[in-house]
Amino acid sequence: MAYPLPATGVWHDRIVAPGAAGRLYPADAANGLYSAVYVAEVLPGENYDLGLRLRSDLNTRVRVSVYDRWPFAPEARRYELPMGPVVRTASPEVEFRWHLGISPGSEGSRLYVLFETEPRGAGAMHGLRYALYLARVPRRPMNTRGRGITYLAGPQGLVLAEGPQDPRVVLVVASGADAPVPEQPGEQWTPSLVRNGSFRRGMEGWTLISEGESSRAGSRVAVDEAGLIIRGDGSAGTVGVRQAVHRKVTEGRPLMLRIAVRLDGEARDRDTDVGVPLEVAVCYLDARDQEHCGSRAYRRRFVTRERPGGSGEVISIPHGAWYEYEDDLGRLPEPPLVVKSVSITGGGVPGLIARVKNVWLVQE
Incomplete structure (x- = not known):
């Protein structure tokens, strides 16, 4: 299952609830880690910024990786993103932005992002809040730092292998953007115990x-x-x-x-x-x-x-x-x-x- 991450430059806030640490996916996650998979539709030959924002004053380990296909497929290629050196300001938050390049020779259009964390201390007690975003950007120099943002280089020439027709992906929830969840042919949905949870059908079921x-x-x-x-x-x-x-x-x-x-x-x-x-x-x-x-x-x-x-x-x-x-x-x-x-x-x-x-x- 994966969360949609539209390449619109809109921040998508989430929280790891208190006590929620634990593997959502069995592969490639250390014991005690919370993990969440995001999927984005991107264009071959284009460049993107992937952003992460979270508090820096919590004793919490974080790891972000991108994949060329479903992360837990046996043939998946993982690219762990660098996390520093970190630009710190008076704000309790830190912000990372990784520049990614998609190969024009990609057969697929799906970029997968795996967020992993092990909440500790205050983060484990009160919940860890973080936000992700993805935006299409023009090519620019890498590894620059400034404006309180840590700019880092991700993989360039990333060859993607899967498209929207891939049967393994289940979109489970909309992002924080104002747009509703797309309902395109071929997308699969995990059955929810709550009917009409989007309220698209008005008060039906409520x-x-x-x-x-x-x-x-x-x-x-x-x-x-x-x-x-x-x-x-x-x-x-x-x-x-x-x-x-x-x-x-x-x-x-x-x-x-x-x-x-x-x-x-x-x-x-x-x-x-x-x-x-x-x-x-x-x-x-x-x-x-x-x-x-x-x-x-x-x-x-x-x-x-x-x-x-x-x-x-x-x-x-x-x-x-x-x-x-x-x-x-x-x-x-x-x-x-x-x-x-x-x-x-x-x-x-x-x-x-x-x-x-x-x-x-x-x-x-």
Whole structure:
């Protein structure tokens, strides 16, 4: 399975959730590493910049490699990208950009990127946030440094072997770009337990819900071409949507929750302590037939500021940008055996607009 990485120069944010370290793919990843595969459609004979941005103050090892075909194919050629010397500034973030050259003799057009990390310390406790981007660029000198960015040379004349018709690749989720996931003939998709997670078919599969004193759910919850919208009005109750799932999953296998979220609007939740801007909850039964719903459900709350006394349930995200979150529910102390429902709620902060798209719950 792979994440799309369009060559548009748009940053695609992701997070390695607390406790998510572990091999997603068995080959070519050291013990304890989290790994994610990205795939990009590129043009033979052209040049590209691959970018990576992450915090530099975490005790975390990172490795980025590019491949000429599916990384775990026996004949795949791997090119590990250099990671330094690193340009550091007063910012807690570092940014790398590798220049890549695609051979005009390439028979294929798919470039594969493997991101690997071993979160430690604060990164393992609170989650490691990183961002990737790919952009088509004109040829320019290599190994230059400046503007707080580490410029490095990747492989030149990279000969690619696979095209979009390759049957081994499964695109599992959209990137953080505003464009929806393409649905081209020949693309394969991992079945998700959540139906219509993109909200392309409006509210199909979802039920409108309201809690507390809220009585205007219909006016505060909507769907447009970008996905679900929940508008905050400062009322005591929350509103949102819920989908009944009632599906049994296999014990001992990863159960990946993936969701793209965005908090917009003139207000920010740091201006008020009323409510939660956005929350996703999964209600389930464990192997002992114990119910994890309501206050015991799996919950993740998305805010635009850190809150005192917060825990791993609270995720601070940038204001006004799409943010992709991923977590393996199979690694919970009491993992799901039967998924009963998935809920998305919010609306407690006046003036804040919560957006959601590409809700996936996938058994890998």
